[in-house]
Amino acid sequence: MEKEEVKQKIYALVEKSMGKKKLKSSDIQKTVSAEAGISRDEVKDALKDLIDDGKLIYTYFGGSFVEIPPKE
Amino acid sequence: MPRKYETPLLDELEKGPFPSFVTEIKKAAARNDMAADELGQLEKSYRERRGYWKHGGIVGVRGYGGGVIGRYSSLPEEFPSVANFHTIRINSVSGFFYTSKILKEMCDLWDKYGSGLTNMHGSTGDLILLGTSTENLEPIFAEFSSRGWDLGGSGSALRTPSCCIGPARCEWSNIDTLDINYNLTQEWQDEMHRPAFPYKFKFKTAGCAVDCIASIARADCSIIGTWKGTIAVNQDEVATYAKNGMNIKEEIVDMCPSGCMSYDGKELKINDEDCIRCMHCIAKMTKALKATGEKGATILIGSKAPFVIGSTLSWVIIPFIKMEPPYDEFKDLIRKMWEFWDEHGKNRERIGELIIRKGMREFLEFIGVEPQPQQIKEPRRDPFFFWTEADLQK
Ligand code: HEM
Ligand code: HEM
Ligand code: SF4
Ligand code: SF4
Secondary structure, three states: OOOHHHHHHHHHHHHHHHOOOOOOOOHHHHHHHHHHHOOOOHHHHHHHHHHHHHOOOOOOEOHHHHHHOOOO | OOOOOOOOHHHHOOOOOOOHHHHHHHHHHOOOHHHHHHHHHHHHHHHHHOOOOOOOOOOOOOOOOOEEEOEEEEOOOOOOOEEEEEEEEEOOHHHHOOOOHHHHHHHHHHHHOOOOEEEEEEOOEHHHHHHHOOOHHHHHHHHHHHHHOOEEEOOOOOOEEEOOHHHHHHOOOOOOOHHHHHHHHOHHHHHOOOOOOOEEEEEEOOOOOOOOOOOHHHEEEEEEEEEEOOEEEHHHHHHHHOOOOOHHHHOHHHHOOOOEEEEEOEEEEHHHHOOOOOOOHHOOOOOEEOOOOOEEEEEEEEOOOOOOOOOOOOEEEEEEEEOOOOOEEEEHHHHHHHHHHHHHHHOOOOHHHHHHHOOEEEEEEHHHOOOOOOHOOHHHOOOOOOOOOHHHHO
């Protein structure tokens, strides 16, 4: 699967759970790798890009989560 | 000019013989607005008997999931300069060796961008910069990273590994603590900066069982140097210690936890088979005693400060492992442990708590380590291992 596609899947997953459940990095890795039938390392790698581009950010609320950055 | 506050309660903490953090904050407060308001808010906390810091949230440096700890005042109108007062963790140097030139440079930068207050080092092992605003985070990170520094760990991630000074200055060290610390830090950059664990994970490496960095109480994984051979005894030096007034029976023999030493006034004998490598005798009689033979480390897992089930000390998982670069055997073992934790750990559950919840048997089976007598949870208690039905049928 193309990395772009994996990135879209990750973003869609985070977007969908916004306001309902905060996702941890490992939740994303487990869910997306199972759904897309790819390795966790591939998911990790795509997630890395999304974070480095600022599309997603890490937040901390008693534990570390991955979220969409707040609109200014 | 920074604001000035009356601080009668904090002033009490300047009395007495100890160094006082209040005195240090006051020095910074004379020329720094953030430090001044910090002092004002702290005095109010003491007066009202409650804390006014909020924490967590969305704050950090692009690309990093940790290294910046969000802190906000809950009284931003009253203390505007500490409305944001974030802590920055800088990955410390193995063994905490710095040149004074570098320390001065860091302090100058911190005076410019932050409160001027530092903490060297926090219990985490990081070099801590205390208090700056959200806008200053990216600029200060740019200044530090351009000089070769990096952020430390925070959140549900690998925390900045730390170690004792080891072979750099200490003859007791059985392993190269500094190299191990540096190597693990480099190996696991992603695990440090991109939090993906159920909760925090700390490595601390001590060269011997004296454990100067208290790894046994403060690290999820303690790496403690040890040896396989005997303790070589130089009887002439033993005699010198005795001549200089050491009561060898009381101070050494009777204090040996495994009772494996004897002394008849002339010769000190050690039954090495029963020695548990606690370092007591070697630390007391350095000139007379020396560890010999193969060197390596004992790997312990599980310590943490009080949380859900109270505080715990690490316990032995691997009694002896060679610790030589590139440390592949050790790293593979750790990866297995993380896999177990990733699979079963709940949010905010430390690996030690998980092992207690799931049982040592399941943990050892998963990581592929045989149960061994050294894995006792504490002395004179039952081994922390239970047999399966299948084992019993054998
Ligand atoms: C009402 C009867 C008994 C009670 C309430 C009792 C209770 C205990 C307790 C509380 C311990 C300490 C456990 C620990 O260290 O956590 C212990 C240890 C022990 N008990 Fe008993 N016990 C009883 C009878 C017996 C009998 C009849 C025997 C042997 C025939 C026995 C043999 C032992 C042994 C060998 C230990 C271990 C001692 C050690 O760790 O050095 N007990 N018992
Ligand atoms: C129904 C029979 C028995 C019962 C209920 C019993 C009970 C116990 C208990 C409660 C302990 C303490 C465990 C602890 O420290 O946590 C213990 C330990 C011990 N038992 Fe038994 N026991 C039995 C039979 C035996 C027999 C037959 C022997 C030897 C012939 C024996 C030898 C020992 C020894 C040496 C320990 C100490 C182990 C250690 O230091 O950790 N026990 N037993
Ligand atoms: S832990 Fe042991 S090796 Fe390390 S500095 Fe202390 S005494 Fe030396
Ligand atoms: S190292 Fe500890 S257990 Fe070993 S002989 Fe010395 S005092 Fe005894």
